[in-house]
Amino acid sequence: MSATPCQTAPKLTGVPKVFVRERSKYRPFHLGSFPLEVLRRDASVMVVETKRPAISAPVAPRHEGLLASAALRYCEIIAKDIDGDVAPACAPVPDDLARCAQDVKGAAYFMDASQVGVCRFPERAWYAGADSLAHTYAIVILVEHGRLPDQGNIALDWVLPAHKCVSEMRAGEIAVCVAGQIRNMGWSARAHFAEYSRVDAERLAVLAGLNVRRGDECVNPFVGRSYSLAVVSTSYELAVDEPLHARALQAVTGLRYWWGINGAQSGRERRRRAKRASHLGRFPMETVRQVERPTTLILDDEVPRVPKRAAFFERALQGDLGKKSQRERTRFSFKHPLSRSQLGMIRNMVPFQDGPIADKEDERFHDPDANARAIKSLSYFLGADLTGICEIPRYAWFSHKEDGTPIEPYHRYAVVMLIDQGHETMEGASGDDWISGAQSMRGYLRGAEIAGIIAETLRGAGFAARSQTNADSDVLHIPLILWAGLGELSRIGELVLNPFFGPRFKSVVLTTDLPLTVDKPIDFGLQYFCSRCLKCARECPCDAISFSDKVMFNGYEMWKPDVERCTRYRLTNAKGSACGRCMKMCPLNKVVDADGALLTRGASWLGVNAMWLKPLLVPIATWLDDRLGNGKRIAAKKWWFDLEMVDGVAVKPKATNARDVDPKRKVDLRSKTIAFYPASVMPPPDAAQVVPVDRKAAMLARDAVESPASARRRVTERGRVPSHYVPTPPQGSEQREPRETGPYKT
Numbered sequence: 001m002s003a004t005p006c007q008t009a010p011k012l013t014g015v016p017k018v019f020v021r022e023r024s025k026y027r028p029f030h031l032g033s034f035p036l037e038v039l040r041r042d043a044s045v046m047v048v049e050t051k052r053p054a055i056s057a058p059v060a061p062r063h064e065g066l067l068a069s070a071a072l073r074y075c076e077i078i079a080k081d082i083d084g085d086v087a088p089a090c091a092p093v094p095d096d097l098a099r100c101a102q103d104v105k106g107a108a109y110f111m112d113a114s115q116v117g118v119c120r121f122p123e124r125a126w127y128a129g130a131d132s133l134a135h136t137y138a139i140v141i142l143v144e145h146g147r148l149p150d151q152g153n154i155a156l157d158w159v160l161p162a163h164k165c166v167s168e169m170r171a172g173e174i175a176v177c178v179a180g181q182i183r184n185m186g187w188s189a190r191a192h193f194a195e196y197s198r199v200d201a202e203r204l205a206v207l208a209g210l211n212v213r214r215g216d217e218c219v220n221p222f223v224g225r226s227y228s229l230a231v232v233s234t235s236y237e238l239a240v241d242e243p244l245h246a247r248a249l250q251a252v253t254g255l256r257y258w259w260g261i262n263g264a265q266s267g268r269e270r271r272r273r274a275k276r277a278s279h280l281g282r283f284p285m286e287t288v289r290q291v292e293r294p295t296t297l298i299l300d301d302e303v304p305r306v307p308k309r310a311a312f313f314e315r316a317l318q319g320d321l322g323k324k325s326q327r328e329r330t331r332f333s334f335k336h337p338l339s340r341s342q343l344g345m346i347r348n349m350v351p352f353q354d355g356p357i358a359d360k361e362d363e364r365f366h367d368p369d370a371n372a373r374a375i376k377s378l379s380y381f382l383g384a385d386l387t388g389i390c391e392i393p394r395y396a397w398f399s400h401k402e403d404g405t406p407i408e409p410y411h412r413y414a415v416v417m418l419i420d421q422g423h424e425t426m427e428g429a430s431g432d433d434w435i436s437g438a439q440s441m442r443g444y445l446r447g448a449e450i451a452g453i454i455a456e457t458l459r460g461a462g463f464a465a466r467s468q469t470n471a472d473s474d475v476l477h478i479p480l481i482l483w484a485g486l487g488e489l490s491r492i493g494e495l496v497l498n499p500f501f502g503p504r505f506k507s508v509v510l511t512t513d514l515p516l517t518v519d520k521p522i523d524f525g526l527q528y529f530c531s532r533c534l535k536c537a538r539e540c541p542c543d544a545i546s547f548s549d550k551v552m553f554n555g556y557e558m559w560k561p562d563v564e565r566c567t568r569y570r571l572t573n574a575k576g577s578a579c580g581r582c583m584k585m586c587p588l589n590k591v592v593d594a595d596g597a598l599l600t601r602g603a604s605w606l607g608v609n610a611m612w613l614k615p616l617l618v619p620i621a622t623w624l625d626d627r628l629g630n631g632k633r634i635a636a637k638k639w640w641f642d643l644e645m646v647d648g649v650a651v652k653p654k655a656t657n658a659r660d661v662d663p664k665r666k667v668d669l670r671s672k673t674i675a676f677y678p679a680s681v682m683p684p685p686d687a688a689q690v691v692p693v694d695r696k697a698a699m700l701a702r703d704a705v706e707s708p709a710s711a712r713r714r715v716t717e718r719g720r721v722p723s724h725y726v727p728t729p730p731q732g733s734e735q736r737e738p739r740e741t742g743p744y745k746t
Contacts, residue, residue, distance in 0.1 A: 024595055027263030028636045029424050030102040032109050032116060034222050035261035039251055041209065045243035049207050050122040057127040060195040061164075067378070068162035070456035074449060075169045075194055077352065081176050081344045082191040090186030091337070091643055091650035097239040104238065106639025107181055107338055108141050110425055111174040111442060112383065114227065115142040115220070117208025117241045121233055125207075130198040133190060135233035137240070139178060140201065140208040143171040145226040146381040149278045154364060154374035158457060159381055164228060166382065166453075168194040171230035173345065173449065179232045180341025185643070185650045193230035201229040209241035212249050221252050260595055269594040279376040281386060282593070283500040285485070288608050290520040294482040295527050296489045296550070296557040297708050299715065303395035303555030304727045306476075307685030308402045312567040315683065317742050319690040321568060328571045330743045333437035335577040337643055337650045342441040346471055347744050349448045353455065353467045361462035368517040375415055375454065375516065382450040384417040385505065386498065388484030388519045392511065395555070396479045404686025404730060407474050411464060411511035413518070414475065416484040417450060418498065418505040419443040421580070423591045426504060428637030430576070430659040431584030432541055435640050437577030443506025444470045451508045458514055465512040471744035477507045485519035491530035491537065492545060492582045493561030499524040499608055502588030504580075525611040530559070533622045538665055539585040539631070541657075542569035543672050552706040554679050555725060560705075562674045564693060575657040577644075585661065587625040631661030676701035678724040684731045 031037055063072060093100055101118050108116045117140045126132040145167045149155040159166075172193030182189035192199045202218045205211040211218040220227055221244070260266030273282050280286060308314055316325040334340045365371050372389055379387040390413070397409045421439040429435050451467035458465035468475050478494055481487055487496035490503060497503050499522075537545040544566035546559045553560050570579045583589055590596070592604045603621060606613060625631075644653040675698035683691035704724055706714065713719075 023260050024263040024265070024424075025427075026634065026636045029109060029428065029639045030105040031262070031264070032105070032113070033265040034115055035257070035264040036115060036117075036209065038261055039221060039248040040245040041242040042245035043242050046207060049203055049213075049243065050124065052124060052203060054124040054126060054128040055200055057130065057197070063162060063165045065158060065161040066457045066460040067158040067453070068165050069460065070453045071162055071165045071169050073352065073456060074349075074453055075172060075196070077348045078169065078172050078176050078345060079196045080348050081180060081341075082196055084180065084183055086183045086188050087186040087649050089649045091641070092652045093185065093641060097237055100237065101239040102639055103641050104139055104178055104182065104236075107178050108139065108174055110422055110438075110639070111177050112170070113141045113174050114144040114223065115210050116140065117205070117210045118238050119204060119207035119209075119240050121204070122207070125200045125203050127198055127200060132198075133188070133233060135188065135190070135235055137234050137236060137238050138199070138204045138208065139232040139234065139238070140205050140210055141171050141174050141178070141230045141232070142205065142210050142220065142227050143167050143174070143230070144223045145228065147274065147278060149374070149377040149381065153278060153377050154370055155278075155377040155381070158378060167228035168230070170383065171228045172196070173445070175230035175232050176345065177338065177341050179234070180344065181338045182232070182234050182236050184337035184340050184645060185236070187234055187236035189232055189234035189236065191230065191232055197231065199231050199233060201231050204231055205229055207243055209244050212244050212246055214246075214249070219249060221248050266595050272594045278380060279373040281376070281380045281384075283386060285386065285500070285522075288499055288522045288524050289611070290485060291523045292520065294488065294521045295523045297552070297711065298479070298557070299552075299555040299711065300393060300395070302721050302725055304679040304725050305395055305397060305399035306554070306679060306682060306727060307400035307404070308398050309400065309404070309685050309687060310682035312563050314402060315691070315693070316567060316571055318687075320683065320693055321564070321571075325568060325571045331645075332571045332573070333440055333578045334743065335644050336434050336438050336640075337645060338640070339438035339441045339577060340645050342438065342445050343743065346441065346445050346448055349452055349469070350471050350744055352452055353469060353472055355456060355459055357459045357464055358462040365461060365463065365514060368515040371514055372517040375514075378454060378457075379415070379417050379450060382453060383419075383446055384450050385420045385501070386418040386486055388416050388481075388486045389516050390414050390416065390480055390483035390485075390518050392475065393479060393483065396475050398474055398476065399727065400685035400730070401474075411466065411513055413512050413514065413516045414480045414484065415454070415510040415512065415516070416477070416480050416486060417447060417508050417510070418481070418486055419447045419508065420501055421504050421506060421583070423501065423504060423589070424637050425639070426580070426584055426589065427634045428639065429584065430633055430657045431581030432573055432579040432659070433576040433657045434642045434644065434653065435577070436580050439580060440506060440578055444508075447506060447508025451510045454510055455512070458512055463512055463514040465510060465514065468509040468511055470506070473509065475509055475511060477509055480509055481507055482521055485522045488522065488524065488526035489556075489558055490526060491533070491559045492586070493559055494563065495582070497526055497586065497588055499588070500592045500604065502586045502590065503583045504589050524608050525614050528614050529618050532618050533587060535585050535587060535622065535625065536582040538667060539581060539661065541579065541581055541659070542566060543667060544569070545582060546674055547667070547669055547672065548674070550708055552708055552711045553676065557708045557711075560674055560676065564675050564677065564695065564698070573657075575653070575655045581659070585631045587622060587630065626661065626663040629661065633658075633660060673699050674702065675699050676705060679727040680724040682728050684728050686730045
């Protein structure tokens, strides 16, 4: 179904493998992070479980508390897509049932399932009296309960009564995505979770080789009873797993598990995470140097507030980039069956980003330090990968909504959360193939869910709060990521890099008036690194990343990317869905944890803690990254089928981007031009008509931009603000024209 990626580890003469090999690097992704494959199996359990009488649906438990109430609301939102229309034709998948099982298991693990198993669906697995479906297979999804906040943390009071409810919601989200993917491929499928289930999930978990029945309860060998289940029942034929032997419960201790069996997550890494304070998360951001201002110059008083109408994806939607880009804007990230299934949930969450606020503020929330710890702990419990807090500068608010309605700043603080797009899946991809769009949507979906639940919880406690998502945001995320201390601006341009997983994330923001202690910006030497590493610019498929020095653009110091060229490529990529190749190629696209290679962990420590060594280390690091072959696709991590949704049917695409890293790629710098679209040439905020881009004028606009040094001198000498910092004014029409329907509009 696709070109075969690189399958073997690169050779590096003279460097011991123990330093450069990650134990998980060549572990097949569909096996998951727990070593289920080594557990003893017992086929006779299948007979016993199949004969067990059907049980009645249990009475739904009562969940109390603000967080539980918010989680139940989001369960309702997710449940809107538990079933749906099936594509009118089946996708061209192989006859190999094991390969088909890898695809659906991979999708579930990609969405952060803890464990996944497949079994045949016995008739008695339907609840007694429930309407059964003509489904013959079950995909069972197990989600480990999240870690409780520490004692004394305000978030513990929120989480305790909602612990299981949140886990059920997460399992349901995954099941709904997988069921939607299967329906988009042409087979019937329904998700079952919490009170929206028609099936005996515990029995199916035993049949699928996840749990062992022990007396009146079912136990998982790795997480005991600390889990929630969801099921996808389907007519899609898949290879099945055998049930576990009763002795499987005794097979998860000892040095092998501590070290990481077959490259699975090790006991060491699980212990490392458990020992960290709950408000710190899994990455040691507290070790990174903090500074008073971001490491790139921001002229606070000069940065213009810009309208949403000026964003290039919005310009494409309105026809400014031509008919082809306008047509593709509504599908470019949703061309794969999985990303198409993610779209519905993202869209359904938009109406709940804001809501009514309780009349009285909860008196417990008077301490900004305690509040900040609680919000961070809650964000990590819900699934955020990194969280920081800042006050919202004036220029981080958009000036106008898409229809030209002015936006007046309404909250003081921003809680900024980063969602990893999936390192292992990125390892199997080219960065601009058919899974790229789903990687973005995974981050956006998870972020919308987390921020939405926290916002609803805070509103219930009497504090104004709104989630700001990719589907509907009144703030620009990039300046907030910088001020919240989560990264530095990079050569990629309008993109921030984090020291522990690089640019491989999507952001979501929660704005609020809850009193919070803010974080400081960070400095881990990225400006020096990016000034000497050109890998992203060299590997960009559309030459949108600058090889030149930094300039001042709309009041920001940055390596200015060609946003128009980047947008056009992402929209019209005919051999994949969207693009994230710069993220794939970045040397900081790593995972730094106890299971990583010694070289990766050592380099990360030195990069953060010994910045005085950068002149020596950066040339070695950039050379070594290419020499190790980082950026090549790894076959073991490629779990998905290359499919394209065309007119509602998943078909084999005409072609697939199958790029690997190319250290010898030459770029003709004479023909590499960067177009600049400063505030002065942006469309009017209320423009309902097409405002075509003028690329020739945009290329000439570079002559007007300042260098950072010139800008500093001008500000010191109190010179005039450049005229191109002044946004195009509104046209003045009092009647707001309706906008073209976008992908998130219903």
